[in-house]
Amino acid sequence: MSIRDERKQQSRQALLDAALYLSTSGRSFSSISLREVAREVGLVPTAFYRHFADMDTLGQELVDQVSVHLKGLISQIGHNYLQHQLLPTEDQSLTIVELFFLAVDHSPNQWIFMISERWGGSAVLRQTIHHEIEDLVEQLSNDLKRMPSLKHIQETQNLSVISNILINLSFTWAMTWLGLKNEYEGASLKQQQQALIQQANTQIRLLFRGAANWKNPTNA
Known part of the structure; x- marks a missing residue:
């Protein structure tokens, strides 16, 4: 795996980890926005779409x-x-x-x-x-x-x-x-x-x- 692919995978996992954290902090998954998840890991919302459709x-x-x-x-x-x-x-x-x-x-x-x-x-x-x-x-x-x-x-x-x-x-x-x-x-x-x-x-x-x-x- 190239360094670029490794960083992409790390960012993808960071988004998953952020969603898990936010959805287990007294809120439901459906109440969490895409922007919140991206912000939690220091990404702009448009960067989210490099990893997930929605x-x-x-x-x-x-x-x-x-x-x-x-x-x-x-x-x-x-x-x-x-x-x-x-x-x-x-x-x-x-x-x-x-x-x-x-x-x-x-x-x-x-x-x-x-x-x-x-x-x-x-x-x-x-x-x-x-x-x-x-x-x-x-x-x-x-x-x-x-x-x-x-x-x-x-x-x-x-x-x-x-x-x-x-x-x-x-x-x-x-x-x-x-x-x-x-x-x-x-x-x-x-x-x-x-x-x-x-x-x-x-x-x-x-x-x-x-x-x-x-x-x-x-x-x-």
Whole structure:
């Protein structure tokens, strides 16, 4: 890559980063103007068009970037469970959940963006996020097929239901976790965080324990 191409890529990424920052600072993506994004990175508005056709195009690429990160994280929950021939013990499951929340703390803006824009004001972003979640459901369902404790579940629809529940739980966990910092501090924050970790651990263990004992009504 030439120096010119590298600088162009840096400017493009800077615009994406600026849009992510602005849309997670108490505002929705649809309320942010092209001029604001360009100004945030020190570019004139006309320079924006060297990288994106409009804000919708930028938003779609931003969803793509954020989705890659979140897909890897959510899928890792499934992969961690796949490492065990049987269901993980309570301690092993707790470790998986704790790692999830550490990852949320590491990239809070990605979660805030996806959670707010999933039902936000931009129809283009809502549709793009919907398709990304559909892809994630399919990816996670394929992972679950390899889990020894779920081999008895052959119906793709049932695996998709499990995947949907896990994905929606992940969004709820992340949203609640990030919200705790706005309501509590110090020892109270730690206490609330531990309570959420325990709750999430119970939920995921109930989900997989129920799936491991699932019987299709037609075969019951």
